[in-house]
Amino acid sequence: MPSEKSENGRSVNQRVTIREVAAKAEVALSSVSRALSGHPDVSDEMRKRVKDVADELGYEPNLVAQSLRSGVTRTIGFVVRDINNPMFALLARSCEHELRRNGYSMILVNSDGNIENENRNFSLLRRRRVDGIIASLVSEDSPYLRKNLAGPRCPIVLLDREVKGVNASAVLADHAAGVHEAVTHLLKAGHREIAFVTGSNNVYPTRNRLQGFTKAFEDAKIKMHPDLMAIGGFDAEYALSHARILLHRSPAPTAILAGGHGALMGISRALKEKNLTMGKEIAFIALDQLPYLEVFSDNISTVYRDTEAIGREAARLILEGIEGEKPRVSLIETQFIERASSQGGI
Amino acid sequence: MPSEKSENGRSVNQRVTIREVAAKAEVALSSVSRALSGHPDVSDEMRKRVKDVADELGYEPNLVAQSLRSGVTRTIGFVVRDINNPMFALLARSCEHELRRNGYSMILVNSDGNIENENRNFSLLRRRRVDGIIASLVSEDSPYLRKNLAGPRCPIVLLDREVKGVNASAVLADHAAGVHEAVTHLLKAGHREIAFVTGSNNVYPTRNRLQGFTKAFEDAKIKMHPDLMAIGGFDAEYALSHARILLHRSPAPTAILAGGHGALMGISRALKEKNLTMGKEIAFIALDQLPYLEVFSDNISTVYRDTEAIGREAARLILEGIEGEKPRVSLIETQFIERASSQGGI
């Protein structure tokens, strides 16, 4: 009968360890470790012998034990503000790709837009002893922030967030430039009643976009209407209800800017309700090139930024940090891309 | 001057360990461990004392050490075939949510549709000693498959894949039913030249959809045209080139089915090239309710399955497996949802 072959005296269920490799190769544990990890103090003969035995036994090093001993987990934590936003999928993907290329794995945790969850996520990553954390924070003024950004003894990269006084790298998009370009375009086309729906200004993108927005008006020496701004929520519900209100205003807005995925959803629903078509009765610009737009709505004007580049850059910054370099801020450019939806309305 | 306070005699850079908690509370290491892990053999007084000291010192257990000792990592590996498919984002998200709710973290690795990458990914997860693996395989006949599915000493859940003779759970969608419904609908509307573009049949969804497709013709006692099927690639390029060919056939197809994200992309581009509008000159059905369709293309008829439910179910199956239950297969229903795009063409 084909017995549960346990040649080496151990149960077949046990995974093979460095100890068994050492025994079979008749060398010391330390030699196996060195031979396999590429340590210089190993003779060619020893290395070959150990590698052969390791292959033969199908030895796969225990990363948990390696981590405990060496203090390095080769794992990066990615805290994402709200994974509902499809941009994050793209970003996380390119980031993971770059990290894996460098021998790191990524643990992705989602805060669902909630500060308490975010705090728990940071704690989890600290307990897991990740080598670095990439974070898209829910807000820049959470009470846990100091602890979470200063506490961990690992490099941190913030995505599109500005937190003063912490020693973290950051990837910031230059939203202001793109928005400035977009709004200037609208003003030149004769628009005056330009509405703007976006999330609250406790995060950098909102503030930065606002800067570009107001500066465009200033540069054109045109007075803007503060009551056309709905600054307060990134979710579709907020955008929907505020878009409804804005559309009932008189004079009605002739153009409308959507800050992010939720705003895009909400506004497009509100427009449909009132039977308004983007690019005809009203000009529309999305302040983010959301990935799904490429597919079916290739007529939507956007302020574009290269999301995959942001992910890659975040990965590079965290790797730099791990190698001991000083934190730094990396600026990503944005650009207004004119398509059909920003026509009309005038 | 505010010196680098090192009250406990250790460098401030060192993380606090169970040892320091034990010292400060003047109890044994083992008592601290038991008190914090909820072990029953601990007096109330001891538990309080330990917890107070732990809080005071800001002790955060080292999950790496816990894992090494206990053999449990509370980590699930998620091998995804190709994260380009936006459905996976949704699926992974709901899965991660369910896992985190149960105290598990998820490591997501992407195979980019490549068998070698997939093999490396499995190896990585084994070395990380994950407690379970959820996998969407590149193909069902990769040479590494036996090793990767039988090798790891942990439960496995396959997503929409059938691999005979391995002891794994699976979440399978009942594509056949939805496709049967969709094709029957088209046949009743008078369509005869129904084209079908999808990935190769070395994965279950293709084979299963094909079953539903042919059975619908059989049940209607109508002969189908095999030359209207393009079975071979999930990527947009494949779909584009084959859709072009199909559209030049004579008689031209009056309806076209897209199997998955890539097919949808490719076909819609081909239609645009020929200036054909879905629901007018040609009927169109997407064999997957892709998340972005809800947003702008709410007129696309689809065969729907609840992607988030699939993610949740995968999480539950893996947790079951960890608790020692036998692997099992869970079937998810699909359903034809008629919208405007499946009109016309006749």
Place this chain on the structure above:
DNA sequence: TTGCCTATAGCAAACGTTTCCAGTTAAGAG
């Protein structure tokens, strides 16, 4: 020949937990 250096190998102590086992105390039973 002697001494020193280099290259390599082995031993054993970590890393931070959990858990088995044995010991202590106090309470309850006889």
Place this chain on the structure above:
DNA sequence: CTCTTAACTGGAAACGTTTGCTATAGGCAA
């Protein structure tokens, strides 16, 4: 009053690696 038992507590050995230190051997210069 003694014995048994229950309820805890402490000590120490794991878990599977890496790594500092020591030992050995051979080569080479003096």
